[in-house]
Amino acid sequence: MSLATPDGGPRRATIQSVERAARILKLLGAGSWRLGVTEVAERLGLAKGTAYGLLRTLEAQELVEQDPETGKYRLGPAMLQLGNAFLDNHELRARSLLWADSLASRGAEAVRVGVLHGSNVLIVHHVFRPDNSVQILEVGASIPWHACALGKAIAAYLPDAQRRSLLDSGLVPLTGRTVTDPATLEESLATVATAGVALEDQEAIVGEAEIAAPVFDDMGHSVGAIGVVGPVERLVPDGRVSATLLAAVRETSRGLSRDMGAGRVRSRGPAARP
Amino acid sequence: MSLATPDGGPRRATIQSVERAARILKLLGAGSWRLGVTEVAERLGLAKGTAYGLLRTLEAQELVEQDPETGKYRLGPAMLQLGNAFLDNHELRARSLLWADSLASRGAEAVRVGVLHGSNVLIVHHVFRPDNSVQILEVGASIPWHACALGKAIAAYLPDAQRRSLLDSGLVPLTGRTVTDPATLEESLATVATAGVALEDQEAIVGEAEIAAPVFDDMGHSVGAIGVVGPVERLVPDGRVSATLLAAVRETSRGLSRDMGAGRVRSRGPAARP
């Protein structure tokens, strides 16, 4: 009955049923199609009755929906609302709105803001390139950290231990140019750390590049990154990084970092009701 | 504290701790700022230790984050990812992408697609008006059903019992023109049902109007709605609804409904691997 804690991590008390419920949610979210009770039970190693009870409870909360025809389950609408609520409460995102807008118009490129989540970068804000082209919204998407400039910018300023674990955790290639060797990646992170800016040249999507810089809080931790994405021809013309964009990104990240740091140091909880 | 199940639905067993965990998440999502353990415990009527255990478990799953400085809790990044996963699995949204795009360019207005969630309409897709103006993305937002055309369009075709409960559940005014009287609202729903299209004229935001039509699945249930939003001057010039937009919305909703119905009737699970 006892689930052994994997690789002898610190054994903190966790509530079993809630953990299982969370894993069900992630399971439904990961696989891109609806699952049945038996499939859920199998994949999590639970009794069918147990999985059913959990699903029923989640359904009552509208975190999960059941297709009335097939009886299978999928994520529910409350999930979207909570996801949105996360964004509303997100400090980095809130503070980045104005900076991202101005960076987008100044650089005439799309802007993304991301934070580290596991070994991926989670996009928390996205401003479209200011032209009429059709673009898809990427907020909520997650990108392997080593395949985007945002991720490298964050990783470069992480405490050693954390950076190590990132480097060691399965680096999968997305394009032919994705760097997956930990050693060379570590070197490039050192370069990023001295330059203060990270680059990505078709390592995630062929034809697209990114220039990004880290964002720090008042403790000096890299809590996220902001950068511009766009076609290689414009970001890296003739193999050289556009100096204009580079300066714009750097200055924006500094301004945003100042915002983040100042918010905590100067006044403790200015927005809270007294 | 107890939400009465609409029309006396059967009360089944639910797992206590999971339900409590879900309520914690909603609490963190609703109040727009981070909460402490004691506050959570108070608002849910739990022992402090219990609330702590739940929060710890949710934190381990990254559904909740703890501010290392203040010790207070907020929603975590996994929430955003799950919210996004909900969208990816959402059938109506998936099928509406193309229709919404074409409606937006045909009508030169912003397009929204929504579903009913509780007594609100949850926006699951949003196409910006095809001009260069700055617009904010509304996906994930929820709007009181009686204050938007999407909501009226859905409600007009709901089973009697469900429509009743909507009419009876606290209708709050958002602007001076919001209709909050159940009787007059019911009348207007009857009109909507015969016309096949719903209107909204500055009932949610001053200066903005909306034209929407319902979307049906193969069972004939109104599972959502699609419509255009924009300034009153363009949607309702001189007090008359733009005939062009009205036709466009109507035709789009019919096409989308056909998509939704056809997907289920013709082939059972065409997208599933064999």
Place this chain on the structure above:
DNA sequence: GCATGTGTTCGACTATATCGAACACTGTTT
């Protein structure tokens, strides 16, 4: 310095979640 606040820990109690087998139902196979 005390008084109040916080988040956190711990152990005893029993309410509570888990299991596993049996159920009703559907569509397919024989």
Place this chain on the structure above:
DNA sequence: AAACAGTGTTCGATATAGTCGAACACATGC
């Protein structure tokens, strides 16, 4: 037709696993 292999669902016995409440350590403000 009838037996089969699936599904989601129900139910009751068992002891596990979650809940409570008091005590803890730490921070803040009087």
